[in-house]
Amino acid sequence: MAAAKTVVNYQSTWFQRLIRDIKKSKHYYILMAPFAILFFTFTIIPVIMSLGISFTYFNLLEPPQFIGLDNYTKMFLEDDVFIIALKNTLILAVVTGPVSYLLAFVFAWLINELGPKLRSFMTLIFYAPSISGNAFLMWLIIFSGDIHGYANAFLINFGFISDPILWLKDPQYMMLVIIIVQLWLSLGVSFLAFIAGLQSVDKTLYEAGAIDGIRNRWQELWFITLPSMKPQLMFGAVMQITTSLAIAQVSMQLVGFPSVQYAGHTIVTHLIDYGTVRFDLGYASAIATILFLIMITTNLVVRKILRRVGE
Amino acid sequence: MKKFKISKTSIKKFFSYFNPKRTRKLNRSMGGDLALFVLLLLFGTFSAYPLIMTASNAFKPLDELFLFPPKLLPRNITFDNFRDLSELIGNSWIPFSRYFFNTILITSLGTLGHVIIASMAAFPLAKYRFPGRSIFFTLVVYSLMFAPQVTATPNYIIISKIGLIDNPSAIILPAIASSLGLYLMKQFMQQIPDDLIESAKIDGASEYRIFFTIIMPLVKPAWLTLIILLFQRLWITDGGAFIFSEELKPLSYALRQIAQGTIERAGTIAAVSFIMMIVPVTFFIVSQSRIVETFSHSGMK
Known part of the structure; x- marks a missing residue:
């Protein structure tokens, strides 16, 4: 009897073995289910959806229109x-x-x-x-465009510049400011x-x-x-x-x-x-x-x- | 009580600090040490300055706020800014406690749910092999490689289809499934010895029992890490596109409205920034060593 069973197990296909493994791992799937459901709903499916919607015109009110x-x-x-x-x-x-x-x-x-x-x-x-x-909004005061901005006041005091720089409005300096603050963060x-x-x-x-x-x-x-x-x-x-x-x-x-x-x-x-x-x-x-x-x-x-x- | 005893070694140790020829760590030069110290001091100042200013401005009277050059510390410490803030809030048509309650609700349910649900999923991923395990974990690792903004549009569609628009769950549910938390928790659980689980199994404990009574208490440092990572994200959420009813808006939204005021609100704005900053920073100070411990297992192959 025991020997016969072993033979059956030996001959079972990979698919049967997979099913058996899945059944054996039932508890693991139950433990993972809540996270997996949320993860698929809010991360995996959206990535696929995003790809699909990108080939359409869609404004949320009308149904999406395929535009290649x-x-x-x-x-x-x-x-x-x-x-x-x-x-x-x-x-x-x-x-x-x-x-x-x-x-x-x-x-x-x-x-x-x-x-x-x-x-x-x-x-x-x-x-x-x-x-x-x-708190990074503190940089708004530091890079404020008037002479009271800390950066401007500092540079004027030490004679590097004579007029205040519009750090946040002048396209020339914007990227520099973003880089500094981003590095700080x-x-x-x-x-x-x-x-x-x-x-x-x-x-x-x-x-x-x-x-x-x-x-x-x-x-x-x-x-x-x-x-x-x-x-x-x-x-x-x-x-x-x-x-x-x-x-x-x-x-x-x-x-x-x-x-x-x-x-x-x-x-x-x-x-x-x-x-x-x-x-x-x-x-x-x-x-x-x-x-x-x-x-x-x-x-x-x-x-x-x-x-x-x-x- | 332990008495301090002056021994020969302690004297030697004390004087070795003044002795330039004291036994140094291997492969360290004095000049290098000095350069590194200066570097740390310089960048440490750069890092701390805006934070110190944020904190000190909150306690400055209005005339000191516009003083130039700006003083690092307030001369006359005042709580006027906080008083003004509470008055301003008392006058708004939604009681302030309501915004506060909304943020507490979102933050606590979100972090609690995240710690429990991510740990439940991390346990089998860390300790067992079963069909689908490696595919699932690969997806989790890949999801670390793109920012959540990528999925913002479809997320909005999904949430509106489920009918969660204008409901705190619209913020809480996606946050619970944050993949960074699952990743860190799984890596941390991997170092728990298998023998512990095996012996519990021999005693007849079920998987669920093993998880809740053996695994969960052992991964407390990782809890704190998951909490702070999600806390800082939920604490500053303003409801975004998902919440539009005024009475459901979180604290950060209300404080942002105040912060958009004019120049005479500068003191109140400083108080707001201070409140938003001090809570997560305090949490980090208290739990720092355990959080760092978690990250020693964060490695990726």
Whole structure:
């Protein structure tokens, strides 16, 4: 009898085995169900929907009308503002992405040398901006366009400039202001991940390294620290890339929405413009799809590169 | 009571601070240390200055607010700004407590739901193999790679189709399924030894019992991380396009309206910014070490 059963099990197809595995894992699916349902409803299905709607004209009142690739051709060939937004987004991402990533790592690394008390204090100092709600509006006063703005007053007092600069209204300076404030806000989740990663590097590796001829802290960083915390570096990269490509709040609150000559316009503010102001949901979805593709591609490419660190 | 004893080693240790030739950490040069210290000080100031100004402005009388050069600390500390704020709010046609209640409701239900539901999903993902597991987790990791703004438009359509427009659930439900929380929780649970689960199973405990009585108490540091990440997101929500009834609007919306006032409101605005800032920052100060502990398991392959 027992032998017969084994034979049956042996002969069962992969499909029967799959069904049996699924039945056996019933409890796991039940535990995952609430999250999975919400996750699919508000994250996975919307991505697919966004792709679908992007081929239509849809204003929420009338049923969507299929218009093929019209939204995409309009975006790249006719919509000059989108091109400005794309350019601004890429500039912001190329500057704030790598710089904020480096800053997060460098500060985490410097802080790691301090004693525990000072270390938690400095962690707080660097992390606090990213969780401080709308405290970044303080920069409105710092970069205010009159002579009472702190930046202007400082520069005039020390004779760098004679007339106040309209930091938030002059297209020449808007991107600079957005970059500064975004960098100020950017030591977030990845910064904490780096601090934690540095603390968990095996200390004996450094002693072994010193014996093996590592001369200074830079060699130590490249040959021991970085390879040991590669997983955290990967995670931090994902977080920084995603944030740096989605800059919108800082731009909208500081330089206005829309900003003068669209000088602070980004893909996300363009998306907000068409999605919630003009209610052209088809076009908004096309913008969202392009943004989605840019984000995923950048992430996958950077991950490929980071895998080589320390090799 | 422990008495402080002056021993030979403690004296040696004390004087070693003044001795430039004291045993240094491996591979560290004095010049490098100094440069790094200056760098930290410089950027630390850059990071802290706007926050300190936000806090100190909230306690400055109006004449000091417009003083130039701006003083880092108020000379005459006053609570007038907070008094003005509460008066202003008392005069609005929706009682202020209502906005406050809305934010508390959204924030507490959202974070609580997120911690429980994300942990429930993280447990099987971290500890068992079953069909669909790796596909699901890959989707979660991919969802970290794009910002929530990407799905804003279809989300609006879905929420309006379900009939949740003008309902706090429109903010709470998507927040509960935040994938960053699930990711961090799953990574953290992976370091729990399997033996604990095995021995509980031998004792006849069900999966649910194991989850609630063994796993959940062990992942408390990760709870705090999930709470602060979602808290800061929900705390500043203004209801966006989803909530339009005045009596359902959250605190951040009401405070934003006040902040859009003219120059004589500058003091009130400072008080508002201070309130919005101090709550999440205090939470972080209290739970910092546990939050950092969670992130040591955040790594990605």
